[in-house]
Amino acid sequence: MKRVAAVVALLGLAAVTACSSSGNTPKSATGGGGGLYTTIDGNHPGIDPAGPANPFAPKGNSFTGYNAMKLAWTKNHLTDPNQFYPGIAASWEIAPDNSSITIKLQPNNKWSDGKPVVADDVKMSIAIAYSQGNTAYSLQPGAAGAAADVQVVDDHTLKVTQDMANPSVTFVRGVMDMPVVAAHVWSGVIPANIWDTIKAARGTDAAAEKARADITALGKQIIAFAPPKDVSAGPYVLERVNASEALLVKNKNFYNAANVGPDQVKLLNYTGNEQIWNFLKGGKLDNAPFTAVPADTMAQIKAAPGNAVVKGFSPVALGMAFNQSKAPYDNVHVRKGLAYLIDRDQTTKVASPEGGTPAITTTGIHQKPAQEWLGAELNNLEPYKHDAAKAEEEFKAAGLQKKDGKWALSDGKAWKVTLHVPAPFSDWLSGAENIKSQLAESGVDAEVITTADYPLYLEELAAGKYDIGFWLIALGPAPYNIYSRLYGVTNGWTNIAGKTTHAAPGKAGNWMGGPETIEVDGQKINPGELNAKLNSAGVDEQKTIMLQLAKATNQNLPMIQLWDYVNTQFVNTNRFTGFPEADSDLLRQSSGVWIQLGMVKKKQ
Structure with a gap:
């Protein structure tokens, strides 16, 4: 990606x-201090001089x-x-x-x-x-x-x-x-x-x-x-910038300047993954934040002297989201059938072998915090493991027909699953192509359509132009933020002045088109209203609501949770030491934060 x-x-x-x-x-x-530290800024592709x-x-x-x-x-x-x-x-x-x-x-x-x-x-x-x-x-x-x-x-x-x-x-x-x-x-x-x-x-x-x-x-x-x-007011001040790089020099007035290791930082320009891979293979970067890397390229990166991989928790997951206002995805049995057909282990291995782990099930929560929020109840949810026989049962329950080994709509018309992804996101594209192949093997015709860039992709997704789109979910750690990706504006719910309202599919940004209420454990719940409560509820009430929303998500499947991200970073210890260790919460911050906290030092 x-x-x-x-x-x-x-x-x-x-x-x-x-x-x-x-x-x-x-x-x-x-x-001691000193030296030039070279990296890229993960929030800043394409330096403009x-x-x-x-x-x-x-x-x-x-x-x-x-x-x-x-x-x-x-x-x-x-x-x-x-x-x-x-x-x-x-x-x-x-x-x-x-x-x-x-x-x-x-x-x-x-x-x-x-x-x-x-x-x-x-x-x-x-x-x-x-x-x-x-x-x-x-x-x-x-x-x-x-x-x-x-x-x-x-x-x-x-x-x-x-x-x-x-x-x-x-x-x-x-x-x-x-x-x-x-x-x-x-x-x-x-x-x-x-x-x-x-x-x-x-x-x-x-x-x-x-x-x-x-x-x-x-x-x-x-x-x-x-x-x-x-x-x-930071550890560095901008010295110069050109189309290739930005050079920053130490700010002697910074409050922790005495513990800032590198005297200078060079941020290299890049516009895509391939440039970052080449920097890493050449041993040019002291650190590179999360970058999607295929297995063969990862082997080349690891082979460069001094390079090492550091992994940590990333509170983000990838979902294959449905526009439920469009047939046949308005039928939960179709969504469940697709969930059983997709082998998430295979998709993750192909698309994000270093940067993701297959989702253990669909909850809308990354599996690590899901264990904290849901406890033992997590094990009681339907895992949707790859099972072609169960997929066939679900398709038949939806009224789909199988003709000459291919699945068709209930009226006999051809059915083609169309997966939309932004072209620059290499892991999403690889994942979509793999899912397309898996579905074809099971008699489901599928295609992958790319959108030129991510802003346009989001614009067209919000306009309801896609049947199925890849969608980031589980954005923790706040529970309200986690479920707002599924039960917020994109699915019709708006929370203003403490009052939750719901817009019809196709209105006010509602492109998911899910039902306003879902039955969970014999009781009808309103997911958007429950999610709004997460904004002010205490911890005990939050856990109760999170379980209700996890169950609703697991049984109604507004999306299929494909993989949970792993924050895979790269460091090179030839020039500097003191990098965060595996699973450090600082891996979500830039090298600049590590440096200003006094961690990174020139190698002696």
Whole structure:
């Protein structure tokens, strides 16, 4: 998959928590500093030399973890979205009811131009976040998990309060997962009355609509802004950029500069997997984040001196999703028949041998957190193991006919399964081609149709143009986010101001077209309403709801869960040491985060 762009793009509990840099920063590796560290930015294919040093610009030269900083860096916890490593924030305290978070900034951090990083920088960055649609800083009236108030306590302390009229367990994550920029650089872009406009925008009258329109317009100006030079609060500052690479040099004013190992970082340009493979085979990269790699190429990469593979948990799975408003996929027996026909072990081995594990069943949850959420009940769900005889039973129950060894629709017309995938995603394409072959062997005619790029693919998928499309699911760790992929807008449900509504198939982005209610254990449930409850429920209630939704997903099959992703990364120990070990939660963060936490050191 082309840098698994969809995975990268997608991916953010009430408790009293006090986290500090001393308690959350991994111990530094032994060894001195110095040297050039070479990698790629998994969020940044296609370096644009003309791009600004602006973290909000789609083609900007602001690289997360290197010269772009967030308040904190999320840990890769199985079930808790509110665990972090320090960034601009040194420590934080979450209120017992999740109603607020008090943030303490790094006391000695400075921007690369020597000015201190203070709470006013963060408050201006929050104003910008409102214009960019950040989840915690939404101006949509009644939005779940939105901030109600931002208070600067002192130069290094802020308190952000949640609107408890419609609370969300992901509020804290939304607050912390936010870029921070220098107020003295951005003040000319942000109107002096911005907070008055934000306050007005929270209303429901005509004045509020105008205020929201003004902030939307401001958002476009922010995206277009080009600072005169890079002013960074991270471990590095941009030195130069061209069509081949970006070079960053150490920011001596960074709060942990003494423990930043490499003096320079070079980020190489790439546009697809093949370039990354060649970099790795040549031993050019000190690290490469998750990259889909075929078996023969993996062997060549491993053969390069110093190269090693490190694997960890990735809270993402791949589903083959159905448009249930289209026949014959409106019939659950057809969906079940296809589930029994597809050998997920074979598909995963062909498509993602290093980056995925076959789904043990279809739940809508990655199998690792599924064990935490569902416990022993996971073993009671239908596994849909490859079974041609069961597939035939299901097809017959759906009324399909078999003629001359080929399955046809109930009216005798030809049936062709059409699988849509974005062309740049090599693992998805390989998986679809394998499924096509498997179905053909069982008498089901199938074809694979590719879409030129991922944005167009998503656009056409949302427009209901596909019968079947590959769809990322299980985006943890927050339970609400996990099931929003199946029981959110794409399947008709919208949660606004604490009220859940359902749109008919083909309306308001509902391309999945599933039923509004599903019978589970003899009781009718509304999956969208249950998923909305996950936004504010306590842990015990969350587990009950997760089990109900897992059962509903397992028996109704809005999609077939093909494989659960494994975060397969590459490191080279010829030049540096101190990389995260297998299963480290830091594998979901960039090399820049590892470096700024003091882990990576030049090899002695």
